[in-house]
Amino acid sequence: MGNVYLTGAGPGDIELLTLKAARVIKEADVVIYDRLANPDILEMAKNGCEFVYVGKEDGKHIVPQDDINEIIYQNALKHENVVRLKGGDPFVFGRGGEEASYLFDRDIKFEIIPGITSAISGPAYAGIPVTHRGVSASFRVVTGHESPDKKVSQIPWDNFKTDDTIIFLMGLHNLDKISKKLMEIGKAHDYPVAVISKGTTKDQLVVVGTLENIVEKAKNIPTPALIVVGKVVELREQLAWFGN
Known part of the structure; x- marks a missing residue:
């Protein structure tokens, strides 16, 4: 063997x-x-x-x-x-x-x-640090494949209320449900969100918006894609480097 x-x-x-x-x-x-x-x-x-x-x-x-x-x-x-x-x-x-x-x-x-996970490298190539002094002291990685309205969910949505940064993997098809669920638990409608498609590759695409408008902005973005929710998304204006 x-x-x-x-x-x-x-x-x-x-x-x-x-x-x-x-x-x-x-x-x-x-x-x-x-x-x-x-x-x-x-x-x-x-x-x-x-x-x-x-x-x-x-x-x-x-x-x-x-x-x-x-x-x-x-x-x-x-x-x-x-x-x-x-x-x-x-x-x-x-x-x-x-x-x-x-x-x-x-x-x-x-x-x-072990391999380098897209949960960290995808945001990094998009110019989004998952932690940043004075902005985010922690981050959570969540499966986006499970529907938020599933009868028995393993996702502890109520625990996300105070999270600094939340990263959803495999969640593009559930983006609308994820956004609505986060607003339901108290996240502001204008809370920053980024969707990163084909991260770290030459075909990488990044769409930035808010919980309220990200579904419309990212409607044509291809998979595989991940979702970053948090104020660290705003740092992309300074830190975007890949493709420049």
Whole structure:
């Protein structure tokens, strides 16, 4: 049985891939990769390396998570070095914990290789620091994939009232519901919001607005995208650097 490396591919810019991730990719016998991993990373692999695509498109799972778990396991039975390449970081809404647990239950050795999460790097490339002295002393990262009006929600919306910075990942389709929910709990209608599409890549787009108007402003922005809510968004006027 081989070793499985649950590897973060970073947010998109290939130069943000870690040195350790690059090393295991070069040594891999098989790379099991998803939609958000920069495809140029695959060119690092050695000749003869196998590639298995298990991406999840907007609104549908081409390969269900249970099947992905089994694919990783079966490849570990056949190959010495298996890389599971995941966009961002495997433990930040990447289902990496589920995959690691599946391997643990089957006595497969695994290693976690963190990646730079888009929750921090996306805002950074947009000129938005998630914390800033005198503006924001904390930040919260939240899944935006869950609907705010879900019957049983895991999102503690009432706790967001005093948050300095809130970052929603995978939330573009729920932007209207997210904005309304934040205003319902007391956030001002003119509270700053930014939507960052394809962050850290040459196709990056940034739309800035308020909770009241961001849905209209960002209606044509493509996925993948993340949402930043907080006064740190206003710092973009001074700190925007990428693309200048």
